[in-house]
Amino acid sequence: MKFSTLIAAGFALAASVSVAFAEDISGAGATFPYPIYSKWADAYKKVSGVGLNYQSIGSGAGRKQIQAKTVTFGATDIPQKEEYLNTNGFVQFPMVMGGIVAIVNLEGVAGGDLVLDGDTLAKIYLGKVKTWDDAAIATLNPKSKLPSLPIIVIRRSDGSGTTFNFTTYLSAVSADFKKSVGAGEAVEWPVGIGAAGNAGVAANVMQTKGSIGYVEYAYATQNGLAWTDMVNSAGKRVKPNLSSFKAAAAKGDWANAKNFYLILANSPGEASWPMMATTFILMYAQPSDPAASSAALKYFDWAYSNGAKMAEDLDYVPMPDSVIAQVRSAWKGIAK
Amino acid sequence: MTTISENSKNLDMALSNDRARVLKSLVLSDTLFSFATRAAAYAVLLLLAGIIISLIVGAWPAMKAFGFEFLVTERWAPQLEPEPVLGALAPIYGTLVSSFIAMLIAVPFGLGIAIFLTELCPHSIRRPIRLAIELLAGIPSIIYGMWGFFVLGPFLANYIEPSIVAAVVNIPVLNSIFSGEMVSNLSLFNASLILAIMILPFITAIAVDVFSTVPPVLKEAAYGIGCTTWEVVNNVVLPFTRVGVVGGVMLALGRALGETMAVTFIIGNSFKITGSIFAPSTTISAAIASEFAESEGLHQSALILLGLLLFVLTFIVLATARFMLMRLEKRAGA
Numbered sequence: 001m002k003f004s005t006l007i008a009a010g011f012a013l014a015a016s017v018s019v020a021f022a023e024d025i026s027g028a029g030a031t032f033p034y035p036i037y038s039k040w041a042d043a044y045k046k047v048s049g050v051g052l053n054y055q056s057i058g059s060g061a062g063r064k065q066i067q068a069k070t071v072t073f074g075a076t077d078i079p080q081k082e083e084y085l086n087t088n089g090f091v092q093f094p095m096v097m098g099g100i101v102a103i104v105n106l107e108g109v110a111g112g113d114l115v116l117d118g119d120t121l122a123k124i125y126l127g128k129v130k131t132w133d134d135a136a137i138a139t140l141n142p143k144s145k146l147p148s149l150p151i152i153v154i155r156r157s158d159g160s161g162t163t164f165n166f167t168t169y170l171s172a173v174s175a176d177f178k179k180s181v182g183a184g185e186a187v188e189w190p191v192g193i194g195a196a197g198n199a200g201v202a203a204n205v206m207q208t209k210g211s212i213g214y215v216e217y218a219y220a221t222q223n224g225l226a227w228t229d230m231v232n233s234a235g236k237r238v239k240p241n242l243s244s245f246k247a248a249a250a251k252g253d254w255a256n257a258k259n260f261y262l263i264l265a266n267s268p269g270e271a272s273w274p275m276m277a278t279t280f281i282l283m284y285a286q287p288s289d290p291a292a293s294s295a296a297l298k299y300f301d302w303a304y305s306n307g308a309k310m311a312e313d314l315d316y317v318p319m320p321d322s323v324i325a326q327v328r329s330a331w332k333g334i335a336k
Numbered sequence: 337m338t339t340i341s342e343n344s345k346n347l348d349m350a351l352s353n354d355r356a357r358v359l360k361s362l363v364l365s366d367t368l369f370s371f372a373t374r375a376a377a378y379a380v381l382l383l384l385a386g387i388i389i390s391l392i393v394g395a396w397p398a399m400k401a402f403g404f405e406f407l408v409t410e411r412w413a414p415q416l417e418p419e420p421v422l423g424a425l426a427p428i429y430g431t432l433v434s435s436f437i438a439m440l441i442a443v444p445f446g447l448g449i450a451i452f453l454t455e456l457c458p459h460s461i462r463r464p465i466r467l468a469i470e471l472l473a474g475i476p477s478i479i480y481g482m483w484g485f486f487v488l489g490p491f492l493a494n495y496i497e498p499s500i501v502a503a504v505v506n507i508p509v510l511n512s513i514f515s516g517e518m519v520s521n522l523s524l525f526n527a528s529l530i531l532a533i534m535i536l537p538f539i540t541a542i543a544v545d546v547f548s549t550v551p552p553v554l555k556e557a558a559y560g561i562g563c564t565t566w567e568v569v570n571n572v573v574l575p576f577t578r579v580g581v582v583g584g585v586m587l588a589l590g591r592a593l594g595e596t597m598a599v600t601f602i603i604g605n606s607f608k609i610t611g612s613i614f615a616p617s618t619t620i621s622a623a624i625a626s627e628f629a630e631s632e633g634l635h636q637s638a639l640i641l642l643g644l645l646l647f648v649l650t651f652i653v654l655a656t657a658r659f660m661l662m663r664l665e666k667r668a669g670a
Binding site: 152158160167181182183185186187192194196207 | 414
């Protein structure tokens with residue numbers, strides 16, 4: 001093939017690609033909802049012909065992208081406060097929820113064999129409970145034979161919405177944790193090994209005997225990792241599954257949450273799973289490209305109406321109908 | 337006759353005219369060439385200045401907020417309200433210690449391999465070994481990271497490190513350097529070992545090249561007066577090539593200081609100075625790689641400041657290397 005032909009072919013390819021992307025919805029942000037966003041997008045493309053170009057680059061990076069107006073929507077696992085939304089002219093709404101679980105690697109321990117409470121989990125992540133046969137763990141698990149192995153704490157090395165939700169929970173249940181570490185996307189961990197991403201934490205726990213980590217529930221099930229049950233705020237032992245996640249989600253007081261600012265940590269209720277994460281969408285109230293903006297809204301609208309089953313298949317919790325109605329009315333604030 | 341002589345005169349003139357024209361065009365192309373090369377060289381300087389300036393601009397808020405404290409603070413607490421507390425001591429420590437251990441392992445191994453290849457190795461296996469070492473240099477750093485994460489780290493943590501810990505448990509200083517409190521797949525030592533493997537090809541390749549510049553007559557003379565191989569290497573080859581060897585070692589050190597992806601995978605990313613090399617740690621480049629994307633405000637500025645520090649650190653290492661080389665050359669010349 002001649003060089004000039006190659007160049008021509010290259011231009012043709014570039015042109016066809018840019019045409020194909022021209023009508024796609026563009027978004028960027030959180031990695032946590034990426035699997036469900038892309039699953040919805042596949043199904044949505046079949047019915048509407050409109051695709052989604054979503055860069056799962058992390059919540060913080062997603063917020064920067066939408067601020068720079070390089071994408072039509074940003075996705076963040078951390079709800080943004082009113083001041084931030086008003087400064088940037090953003091509308092915020094929740095898209096889907098999920099549970100966070102503690103995962104362990106101990107010989108002979110399968111998913112649900114152990115139970116932890118918030119205070120013990122906080123002490124582990126503070127480095128105060130150092131071995132698996134510590135009294136704090138032993139009293140919660142009188143029937144399990146716990147080894148005298150040191151606990152190897154695994155946590156995120158990158159800033160993360162999962163860390164934000166996890167540390168928010170630990171701060172809610174342990175005054176000590178709140179005082180010495182606090183809640184945030186990236187915090188000053190007193191102990192532990194840092195791994196990148198949910199997948200990194202899962203892989204590390206899988207590799208390391210005597211380790212404990214925290215991941216989104218889907219990562220635990222997909223990797224066959226042993227999760228622990230939790231004692232919730234009502235003092236009941238609960239298992240991480242769709243029904244306990246839904247129970248926790250149902251306790252969220254969305255109706256009174258301005259701009260949907262709500263963190264589902266340590267939800268009340270006997271059946272509620274204590275560690276939850278909600279992922280949010282940020283869009284401009286006055287978009288510079290109203291056509292792209294309404295195309296994105298159509299996709300979200302379709303996902304709310306038709307996506308619940310797909311979300312549950314991937315262990316996400318769809319938003320309750322009442323919240324969806326609330327979101328749809330909030331969309332009136334976005335200029336068409 | 338006259339016509340012939342005139343003709344030849346004309347021809348001569350024509351020739352010299354031609355030559356002048358050709359020479360002129362040569363001068364032109366030479367000027368253009370020199371201009372182009374000069375522009376390329378200056379562009380690099382400009383680029384370097386641009387990078388330094390943008391690093392300083394980006395790091396300015398952190399410099400203003402933390403000042404000199406940044407260099408001596410071990411805490412890294414980006415979440416603290418109202419102002420985060422951020423210090424570079426832990427990443428600087430991790431960078432220096434991991435590079436130091438890597439050099440400690442890679443320099444003797446690399447030079448040993450080079451000596452074997454140039455002095456002792458049978459011809460038939462010289463090429464395969466050289467090829468294998470050059471291939472090591474071609475492996476992308478992310479592959480080293482994955483291999484370290486899935487294979488080397490678990491192997492060291494399960495089979496090697498516990499016995500080292502057990503062996504030194506009663507020896508005062510060693511038992512804190514090789515402390516067993518936090519032995520896991522991801523640690524400062526594991527990262528250093530990966531680094532050593534990564535920089536080994538650089539040291540070996542350069543050493544092999546400079547060792548083969550030793551004039552055979554020198555070595556033959558030494559052998560002729562009854563020197564052993566060790567004596568030849570120690571008294572002829574190494575003194576003759578030390579400038580090149582030091583250069584290669586410094587190049588490798590530069591790479592070790594800045595290596596990012598493989599280290600981020602296996603160092604454990606913990607901002608703690610423990611004194612134990614089996615504990616997780618972090619380096620400047622690993623800290624930037626894992627936190628930059630999700631950072632904002634002062635946190636991001638502090639990460640840029642870390643980058644600037646790495647720049648300065650590498651510059652100091654290279655400048656020291658230059659200085660040492662200059663002194664070596666002077667002494668060799670005297």
